[in-house]
Amino acid sequence: MNNKKQKPNLKSSVQGPLLSTSKEGITHSDDMKILIAGNGRRFNKSLQELLFVHNYESHVAVTEQETVTLLQQYCFGLIILDLKMIELHGQKMMEGIKGRQGRSKLIMLSHGSVFDEAVWALRQGADDFFRTPYSPDELLLSIQRQLSHEKTADTESRRSQAQLQNSELLHRYMIDNSPDIIYLLDQEGNFSFFNRQVEKLLGFSAEELLGKHYSTLIHPADLEKSRYVFSERRTGQRASKNIELRLLHKNNGTSHPALKKSDVDVELHATGVYKNSKANQEKVFLGTYGVVRDISERQATRNSVSLELKRYPAAE
DSSP, X not given: OOOOOOOOOOSOOTTSOOOOOOTTOOOOOGGXXXXXXXXXXXXXXXXXXXXXXXXXXXXXXXXXXXXXXXXXXXXXXXXXXXXHHHHHHOHHHXXXXXXXXXXXXXXXXXXXXXXXXXHHHHHXXXXXXXXXXXXXHXXXXXXXXXXXXXXXXXXXXXXXXXXXXXXXXXXXXXXXTOSSEEEEEOTTSBEEEEOTHHHHHHSOXXXXXXXXXXXXXXXXXXXXXXXXXXXXXOOGGGSEEEEEEEEEOTTTTOSOGGGOOOEEEEEEEEEEEEEEOTTTOOEEEEEEEXXXXXXXXXXXXXXHHHHHHHHSOOOO
């Protein structure tokens, strides 16, 4: 008698269900079924084999029509969606998935840039997001978490999902309790994101600055210096690092002496953010990601040492 575990049929499963059985040969209930939707057949095959080895039942769709058909046939507990499918078939496909499988968990996979796609994925209601090549252990852990039926896990998952939707996954890349200011500029150099630290350091709330040009924060004497670094387009080793600037504080010019603070000494690190063009595979500039660190104490120490050297010059 052959007890060897049989591999799943890795062709599209639209014509009939593909059941990746457990070692005991028991199939899973509908809310444990997984749909893999992606146009890369080789990628789908490797992913389905990974799920098969770990006793998950999965179905594969490689076209929009196959995806729609399977969504009509089954209720999936989890959908693993390759973002290339959305690029090929558009927003209507995404709406179809959410409409037919509103209660399904959703993991999105990206083969390209991460930042902008991660933000977009959360806006679409994704429960998790991975860049390929992914870590199998991390993906399996996420799958286990998404399919868990334990009450405490489900409650925690709902709470986490709400938090992620509110922050649009930015908390994965921009930690809100960072001691540094973290910002994003759009292609025109206007602020599109700030973390909370901007209010602590400069007195402005993020809402006050969103949509405004970065130059509104630059000390007039440093405008020329900041022109090509604050809205950096370069990446990698050529990107701006350790650039010292002065930024304007909101309370500059206030009548209250205790609040009067004209500018803040900072150190800037910035890099361009790009995504691949669908048309010609060239990278498209999306904006600038930057980190601003307060170096006021460092500058005060420099100034103090400089003043002492002037007052007590070294004997010749």
